[in-house]
Amino acid sequence: MPSKKLRLGGSVLAILGVLGILALHWMVFFWTPTEASMGIIQRIFYIHVPSAWVAFFAFGIVALCSAMYLWLGDERLDQAASSAAEGGMVFTTIVLLTGPLWGRIAWGTFWTWEPRLTLTLLLWFIYLGYFLVRSSTENPQRGKRFAAVVGIVGALDIPLIHLSVVWFRSLHPTPVVMKPEGPTLAPAMLATLGVGLLSFTLLFLGVFLQRYTLAVATHLAAVRERRSQT
């Protein structure tokens, strides 16, 4: 049974991800140097950025699987899309929680219309719409198709949203917005970020596979129950 292998793979990836995140926390607290201008708060960066990467990566999976679901109509593609969306929404929430905490100290404000922040908030609402349409139809098949449409249209609109919020931002420059840019990062910080990116991705993929096999199994159980009743 392929789903058994997938579940095992999911567990292995999730455990690796958790171990990686434990190692990441050790690195964040004891190993990586403190950033000069922002101080200790900058360490939230190693949680914040990997979560943001996973949030958008997950939405890529949602859009891809949704498009293929509409095309091929295979139930498993919809289950994969919704499993990725659940994980994606969790990580988007993490980004939106850690961002303001960091921003309060680094920028002096919880919220600013910084383009990436704005885009992440909008992504959260697109995910919300995805789940709302999914669960609010009488015919579940329609809900799945509606959700797929939301996923695809959202993914196609995100580049335009990104362009527009960046453009909007450039109209209103604020003083001292610190942006941790890749090349200016010290090697130890870069290594910590790398561990963060890797372990968050592993954890996401692990949870995603687990959730996916659960969705497939639930579906199969429902089909069997219907058959045994008739």
Added chain:
Amino acid sequence: MTYLRQIYAILWKDLLLELRTRERIAAMGAFAVLAGLLFNFSIDQTVVRPQDIAAGLIWMTLVFGGLLGIGRTFHLEAQDGAFQGILTSPTPKDAVFIGKITANFVLLYIVALLVVGVFTLFFGLDLGRHPGMVALALALGSLGFVALGTLFSAVSSSTHMGETLLPILVFPLLVPMVIYGVSATGRLLAGRPIAEVAGNLRMLGAFAVLAVGVGSVMFRYVVEE
């Protein structure tokens, strides 16, 4: 040619329906005028000059009022299975969609011009040297808006949440339209040269093209039984 005739048939049917009931256009028009009235009382003219924020108010009125009417695109047809009849006809689904958004566009554009007219009157706006460009910005914005609005109106009207779901689905996607539309209109109202808004108008156009294209492809999956 049949394709164009099919689009035209849907368009004509929707406009005729609206002409006879006048439900949606009346609701949107009344909303626009009343919103202008309330905005008038929400601005303390000793603190801000209305013309400084007029562009934003125009677009927000258009978005909120437009959603009121666009959200009911499929309302009349849902009764008596009229929409099932359209779907079972040999008309391609994208022709149905394009006919519907054209009809919605006509309605919304009338409302948009009404909003600008009313706000000009209420707030003593000066439309600047290029009123045609303001009209163009509103046309491009309205087109993108009706395309996304109609697509998701078909989605929301077949859920049990109904029209309450529509803003949640559409507002995040409308951000580019609001940003480029408001800034183009604001600059034109402030009398800035056309060169300053050309980029915004192009982006509004790109948004409209994307919305119409994506909507035409996606519509069949939304209405499929």
